[in-house]
Amino acid sequence: MNTPLATARPSAAQNTQRYDAVIIGAGIGGLYQLYRLREAGLKVLAIDAGSGVGGTWYWNRYPGARVDSPSHVYQYWFSEELNNAWNWSERFPAQPETERYLNFVADRFALRKDIQFSTRVLACDFDETQERWQITTDKGITLNAKYLISCAGTLSTPLKNLFVGEKSFKGEVYHTARWPKEPVDFTGKRVGVVGTGATGIQVVQTIAPQVNALTVFQRTAPYTIPMRNQRYTDADRAALKARFHEIKALARNSFVGFDFDFTYGAFYDATPEARRAILEMLWNDGSLALWAGSYGELFVDEGVNNEVSAFVREKMAARIKDPALIKKLVPTDYGFGTRRVPLDTGYLETFLRPNVEIVDIKAAPIERIVENGVQTADGKIHEQDALILATGFDASTGALTQIDIRGRDQQLLRDEWAHDLRTTLGLMVHKFPNLFLTAAPLSPGAALCNAPTCLQHQVEWITDCIDFLEKNQRAVIEPTLAQQDRWVAHHDEMAATSLVAKTRSWYTGANVDGKPKRLLAYAGGVNVYREHCDAVAAQGYAEFRIN
Structure with missing residues (x-):
């Protein structure tokens, strides 16, 4: 897998800050999770590597970047007033408009004051004595939190250094997922685009009229x-x-x-x-x-x-x-x-x-x-x-496997997922108490879902679960191994019926060398997945280990 074996950490923390919850990511999921937990009365901090909000729509500003979900479903549902206050200009908005929308949401609900920008999470360690997470950032600050929530996104870790000799190239090199904010002028140049997925398609059709010559390197032709x-x-x-x-x-x-x-x-x-x-x-x-x-x-x-x-x-x-x-x-x-x-x-x-x-x-x-x-x-x-x-991402897992996340008995999540991609409902992982996930493996949000729909559902489930723990004065929740095994078996049963699981693609992790091959997304449907999640909550999280 294209992940580091270990993540460097600062030798000593400058100080420690204490929170009820820390959220990784300030994109669609992270902003909503921050809003919901703050409304529930918790002290919350969100952390994002970008200098502004938006997640995918902050980083992916390449030529032609555009949503291919209609704007009337690519939005938040928690506030009809918010819906009425914002006016989409078109059916499929371009990146700048989507980024403006997310900034509008952050400003309307004063979310920025609880977001630490331009900061990367290096390590997260579950302290079994305190039953709290210790989160280390590249700013030399340690955060102490009862709950740790990943809203880092499905397509947030681009695949890099895939080709021998990349550094020897004398011309300009751009990765679509880390595009500069300043405009790039390709007028009169010979430009090569590597990759013809959804991103490559948007780039190619946009820059072709500008360049002197365009060479498109294609491995697999897409249906479009x-x-x-x-x-x-x-x-x-x-x-x-x-x-x-x-x-x-x-x-x-x-x-x-x-x-x-x-x-x-x-x-x-x-x-x-x-x-x-x-x-x-x-x-x-x-x-x-x-x-x-x-x-x-x-x-x-x-x-x-x-x-x-x-x-x-x-x-x-x-x-x-x-x-x-x-x-x-x-x-x-x-x-x-x-x-x-x-x-x-x-x-x-x-x-x-x-x-x-x-x-x-x-x-x-x-x-x-x-x-x-x-x-x-x-x-x-x-x-x-x-x-x-335009060479793609380590989808669903990459954002977390590049962080040293250690649960009980110093279990490293990277090692767990290098062996097998296993979660409980795509929301939690055995041996990682009070760690909640969105867009993680074995949930529809990992690939087979309009992102805002699934992210909002998962945020709401996580918020309700935390609210249950707080009201019942419980410290820790963790899925049991037996419970996780049952969900993995059900996920695999659904995948076995799907032609998607039989096709090599990033949907199955086939684009990343060494990544365990399993359909990343739950194939039973968003509606069926919601029923499973609702049933777990209705039973008072009975199958979870709760202290």
Whole structure:
């Protein structure tokens, strides 16, 4: 795994600060967790490595960065007044607008005063004598807290140093997940983009008209749906705001946390003509509804998946027309929806431009970076003035495995997860008392969920659990090994039915060398997951060890 074996710590803390709870991260989840725990009367501090709030939307400011969840579900649900006070400008907002929204939330609820910015957590040790967490930061400060909550995010730890010779390159190098705040001008330059996932797609389609020459290094061709964005009018916004409670309920009770679900009946109950009509309608909607709002069998039935995949391939091929490009850009080696499905704005058509070239690095992998470009295994050197690395993340686990987190008996979470990815409900881990997780392995939020939907649900569960402990004057909660084993077994049972688990992707950890291979996200659906979590709370957390 691309994580350090040990994390350096300051030799001595300058001082110690005491809190009821410490939160790692000030993105969508961290801001809401801070708000909820403060409302519950706790003394709370959130810590973030960035100089401002936003999490993903603070760091990911690369050219073309844009949400591919509709803005009316990519938001908070805890305050209708907040919803009414903010006006989204379009259906799929660009990064600056999403970042402004999160800053608006932080200002409206005065959250900044309880956030320590530009600070990294180095180590978290559970003191079994005190039954409290000791958190060490790179500022030489030790924080003492009863509860430790990770809101560090699913896609927050970029994969770096993947290629031999990166430091030898004489040109500019950028990683999409650590893009500079200052504008970057690629005018007249030869630019290489490594990676064609959702991020790579947005970068490629955005910078192609600016550059002299664009070389796209692709290992796996993505299925992609043309985004149908729209600017909102006052009437559009008023109509959506009037449906606040309806949309909230739909999102929280759907399969992947959107306001659409599998509402068209069983696939084979419809005639081929009727099925085609549904697929056409959802394709024309220009959203992720074709993926997560068409037919549930898409995820579990190879026959259904083959038919839908053929439909999408046909649509993609019609956009390109060039047989050579179709062979390169239209995937045939895996099924639609079993890997991350991006939305695009003219991505496929970008390759019809004379200044754009695609390089198949599955056929001839990148061998090394040299001082003037990229050398592939066929011996060719692709000369570049700048490189953009859209090479992905150590999803769901990376943010925590880069920190020394030690629970009971000095158990190191990094070691635990290097052996096997195991959690209880994706919310807690055996041997790590009072450590709560969001977007962690074995929950929908790890990959298969509209992020704000799942993050808010998990924050609410965590807050209710802490409130239960405080009201009952309990010090510690920890999942038992037997309880965790049952959840892992249930997770694996759901995964075994899913075609997603059978496809190599970051969804299964296949993009990180040495990472245990298990479907990161719970595949039973957001609605079913919520029922499991609610049942645990309703039983008074009976299966947990509570002191």
